[in-house]
Amino acid sequence: MNAIDLMIEEHKLIKRMLVVCRKISIKILNNEEVDYDDFNKVIDFVRNFADKHHHSKEEVILFKKMGDALGERIANGPIMGMLVEHDLGRLFIGNLEISLAKFKAGDNDSRVDIIANAIGYTDLLYRHIEKEDTTIYTFALRKLSKEQLEEINLACYEVEIEASKNSLQDKYVLLLSELESKIS
Numbered sequence: 423m424n425a426i427d428l429m430i431e432e433h434k435l436i437k438r439m440l441v442v443c444r445k446i447s448i449k450i451l452n453n454e455e456v457d458y459d460d461f462n463k464v465i466d467f468v469r470n471f472a473d474k475h476h477h478s479k480e481e482v483i484l485f486k487k488m489g490d491a492l493g494e495r496i497a498n499g500p501i502m503g504m505l506v507e508h509d510l511g512r513l514f515i516g517n518l519e520i521s522l523a524k525f526k527a528g529d530n531d532s533r534v535d536i537i538a539n540a541i542g543y544t545d546l547l548y549r550h551i552e553k554e555d556t557t558i559y560t561f562a563l564r565k566l567s568k569e570q571l572e573e574i575n576l577a578c579y580e581v582e583i584e585a586s587k588n589s590l591q592d593k594y595v596l597l598l599s600e601l602e603s604k605i606s
């Protein structure tokens with residue numbers, strides 16, 4: 423298994439969810455009828471697939487190896503930048519969840535916070551994914567040795583096997599497809 427190819431494929435799934443997230447936000451903006459629980463599904467996908475499954479492979483395996491192998495300038499520069507963006511994404515999603523809870527409790531003004539955090543998250547992630555696809559991952563492929571890349575492949579393979587025992591990948595692809603057909 424080529425771990426970087428797999429991560430690029432995961433980016434495609436995450437970007438499809440960003441499209442859904444923006445569409446729901448526009449419906450809210452236009453006062454269209456929206457099932458706000460759809461946002462909870464977006465949050466579930468983002469937390470458990472995009473963050474826990476995908477970002478943790480980057481943080482614990484790929485970026486860790488890049489930092490260790492390529493020196494402090496890489497670890498404290500571009501890699502640190504990626505980690506900060508992962509964390510900022512968590513802030514947007516946490517605030518989105520709080521806004522949804524307030525809205526459900528009757529605070530109609532929270533609609534603006536729902537939209538702001540959802541769109542803030544999508545814009546952040548589009549830019550983040552672009553940087554990884556075109557710069558960070560390609561840098562790793564150029565600079566890491568064959569052996570180092572093979573170690574990354576093996577570690578990611580183990581994560582995939584473990585996750586597939588709970589059908590995690592299939593579950594979130596299905597959740598994404600269901601939301602896409604409901605929202606479009």
Ligand SMILES: [Fe+2]
Pocket residue numbers: 477480504508550554
């Ligand atoms: Fe990332």
Ligand SMILES: [Fe+2]
Pocket residue numbers: 429433476477480551554
């Ligand atoms: Fe990524």
